[in-house]
Amino acid sequence: MKKNRLIVRTAILAILIAAIGYTFYINFFKKDEVIAVNDNAINFEIKDINTKKTYTLSDQKGKGVVINFWGSWCDPCKHEMPFINKVYQEYKDRGIQILALNANESPFVVSKFVSDYGLTFPVGIDKDQNILDLYGVGPLPTTFFVSPNGKIKRIKIGEMTEESFREYVKEILPN
């Protein structure tokens, strides 16, 4: 009788604690990020604004891929572009691909930006910011570094420096 009571009490308390624990976990500990480091990068495709060529992420297997989300009104994005372009030139023959996704601006603005900055890597328009939402991007710029095996190696929110960017690119260089 006494033993039973202890078992029943333990069971009831366990159920209550489980329910509360779950709520706390969801509210306070679970990260809101849609994508985390070591996840597989979600596949997408973009059309380069200049060449009209379509790039699909899954076709880049074996390459280290840098996915950069940017907007022409965002000053840190403007600071980054020249050195991203420079580092791309250094590493493009060693298996690094850069895909830049503009946050749903007009083609006129994007092509002008690309030609003003002389960008040599593919730049596409993320229509309605669908891919941006899929990747759970908050502030711009946000850059994802994808390893040759298709897994996300690093997520960098905010502006990078040339040195740090080069380091991150080296992390995803194919062997």
Added chain:
Amino acid sequence: MENFKCECGHMNPIGTVICESCGKPQDDNSNLLDMKYEGTARRSIVKNKTIIDKIWNFFSSVKIAIVIILITLIASALGTILPQRDLLPPTANPDTFYKDTYGVFGQIYDWLGLDNTFQSWWFMLLISSIGVSLVICSLDRIIPLYRALKNQRVTRHTNFLKRQRLFKISSTKNEEEQLNLVKNRLEKKKYKVREENGNLLAEKGRFSRWGPYVNHIGLIIFLFGVLLRYVPGMYMDKAMWVQEGQTKEVPGSNGSYYVQLHKFIFETYDVKTENKIFRKSIERVGNDRIPKNYQANVTLYKRVGNPIPGEDPKLKKVKDYSIKVNEPLQFNGISLYQVDYRLNEMTAFSFDLMNKKTGELFGPIKVDLSNPKAIYQIKPGYKVELKSYFPDFYFNKAGEPDTRTKNPNNPAFVFKMTTPETPQGEVAFVAIRQNIEPNGQNKYKMAFAGLETKNSTGLSVNKDYTLWVLSIGGAIFMIGLIQGMYWYHRRIWIQRQNDEIWVAGFTNKNYYGFKQELKKIFNDTDILMPEDQVLDKKSINTGGEHVSN
């Protein structure tokens, strides 16, 4: 040892106030009995304590429950003094808002974390504690109470009778006849009468005693429904904006549904078109000032196939619908409600190429603000090139024209105009009410020729599979409340002691009504109406007090 023995021989759990079997009060005074929980021991009063028992005991205390509820009340009240962080105006900077707006008080408020009361871990902990306390308090009391009422004996200890609020001793010659009379009357009043050795126990409305527990079950189900919201897929509350002509993905539908807005309609009450009897009411606010209708005419599409994100989806029309306030578009568990709107958003500017001297106009050209073209050919020899476009124009730190956002809130353009007269081209900077010519005197200018605007609708995207749980919880809550409020548990003990007849009465509420009923029952009999021992002492009318569970 956790039991003790009553003089009748029954073993009672520790903490028992009134013997479960004979009803003898275990204290030795003559005060009125506290009939709470029928004088049973709460189940948590045990000597041997494990950690589980200790937690259980903590939450089984009504005093603790009251303290938790009070703290929650105070915290909720404090949380409403200043606006919560997530409800600040969009232009405010939350980090400085409290200090700037409310001074030191605001700073303290922010520092204490009261700016985020209702989403904080400690508030959630308080609410969960109330839930735990609700479950444990209820269980701890309803089980012994149920047992006590189910097993109650007709013959009770004389001390039990004496110490009921309504009590009287009478004597009569023909006990049998008088008792039968009373018994019949009690049964007519729908009392359940049990007999044992010539003693009577009449009882009705025991069902009322379960009211608070039914009520608590409702609350627990309600709280469970609130918890369910956090289970993925059960609840969603998102928002989307669509401009006229646009087709947008419905957030939270995993890209499988799209909505296209054809037209957003905003109507007001106009005295000319409304019935004359409304004239006064309308004019009190002002004609054309009272909103009548917010309506979004949309088409719902379903995506066909499974395209890669970024690829243009193939869409199949599902249906046309007019979303109005309280008339949501519903599909696949999702409801789209009309909640917000923006009227007359700039979408295109028209310009004429104008010869400043002659005033001759060429054009017009229409510049789509969300998708401008690079070259506008007017006619052979006459063309306008767009050199730069700033959707939300301002001068940046370097003093150059720049854009603050990508939204066309304040569009500005750099045009290059080429005509047979000016084959080299002339450059002009054109913004709203501005026309700057960097090269001095141009022969031509871009003359503003018109503005195209569109409306947008703000829709909330809702999914809620917890509503039925909340409704059931709420309904049970109400049933419990009604059960406990509108029924009374009334009991009358009539016992023969030698030549005397002892009568005692108990009700969990409304002694006034109980006494009125008893008056009719004992009217014209030899058995005297029981006296109200509280009223006799205090000599005040206490109709509805002394409510006990």
